[in-house]
Amino acid sequence: MTTMKLFLSIGVLICLSACQQSYTVKSTPYSLLQDHLFNPVDVAIETPEQIFALPEQTKAEIRQLSRSASSARMKTDLLLNYLFEKKGSSLLYQNDATLTAAETLAARQANCLSLTILSYSLAQEMELQAEFRDIKIPEYWTQNNGQSLLNGHVNLSIVGGKSRGKNGSINYSVFNYTIDFDVQNYKNHFPSVSLRQHQITGMFYTNKAAEAMLQGKDDLAYLYLKAAISMDPDAAESWNNLAVLYRQKQQLGLAEKAYVFAAQLAPDQLNSKANLALLYDIMGEIEKSNQLKRLVAAKRNLNPYYHLMLGHESLASGSAQRAIAHYKKSLGLNKQLAEAMFGLARAHLALGEKNKAQYYLQSAEKLALNPDERQRYQYKLKLLTVAAMQH
Structure with missing residues (x-):
C-alpha cells in the first residue's frame, strides 16, 4: 500500500494507509470531527462501489477467460496472465497516486493498494477466493516532493477450494498464490494479517x-478522512492524519486528542507517539514530549529498517559519511539486509571509493532474496566495473 504516512515540514507524520493492525477501544470519539473548521468541497468522492467496480468490457473479458478454466488453479493462472502479460502491457507498480480499479486499468500503473484492489475485483469476477493481506513491515519511509512518506504494504492471497468447472462439475484444489506488485520482496518476509474489504476501502480514503x-x-x-473514519473507525492512520490536519489549523487541543486516540488504537506503532511529542513541544509540555521521545527513540534504535531509512535520507542530502554510519548500524542489527549493503555501495561510490563500492555491491548481490533483485545488483556491478576499467 502502498499505504503511506507522511512527515510534514516540522517532522509530523501523515499516514497514507499503512494498513496497520488496530485494537478495539471503548468508544470512538466522533466529537473530534469538527465540520465547521473546514469549507464545503464541491467534489463527490468515490463510493465504495466505484472503488472496486470494473468496466463492463473487462468483466466480459474475464467471464470469457473463466469459461476455459476447469479449476480454481487454472482460473488463478489465467488471472495472473491477465494481470502481468495481457497484450504485452502488463500492470506496473508505481508508488504514487491511489486509483480505483477502473482507473488503474486505464493507467496500467498504480501503487500497491490500487493494484491490489484491481486484482481483488478481477478475482471476485472469476469467483476465486481472494483475501487482502496487510504486511507488517517496520517503519520505512520514502521521499515525495520534499515530504517523507511512511509506507505500509498490502497484497492479495488467492486460495484454492471449491470451484465449478465449465461442464458444471465441482472441483477442489489446495493452493495459495500471493499477488504482489512491489519488487522489494523483502517485505513479504514479515508477518501479515487478513483485512476485510471495508478496511481496504478506509485505506483508499486515507491515502486520498x-x-x-x-x-x-x-x-x-x-472530506476523505471523514469517509475513512466512517468506513473503518478503528484505523489509527485516519486519526493520526486528522490530528495533523488540526495541528496545521492551530487546533492543538483537537490534535492532541486525535493523536492520543490513534496511539490507543495502535499502541505498538510509533508514528502517532512521535507526532504527539512534537505537538507537546509546540504546546510547551516539555516533560511529556521528552518522555515520548525517549520511548520512540529506544524502539526505533532497535529497528534496522529505521537506520536504513536514515541512511537513505543522509545520502540524498549529500552526507555520504553519515549514510555509511547508518547503513552499518542497520547491518549490525540485521546482517542479511541486501538493501543496506547496496546503500553502502552507493555511499562509497559517492566518495569516489570504487573498490569499496564494488565490494558492497557484490555483498548485496549475495544477500539478494530473489532473482530479480540479484539481477538488479549484477547489472549495477557490471556498470561499476566498466566505469572502473575506463579510469
Missing part, C-alpha cells in the same frame, strides 16, 4: 486524504 494534504487541499483531505 494524505495526497490531498500534500497538495494543500485541506478541505478535501478532511
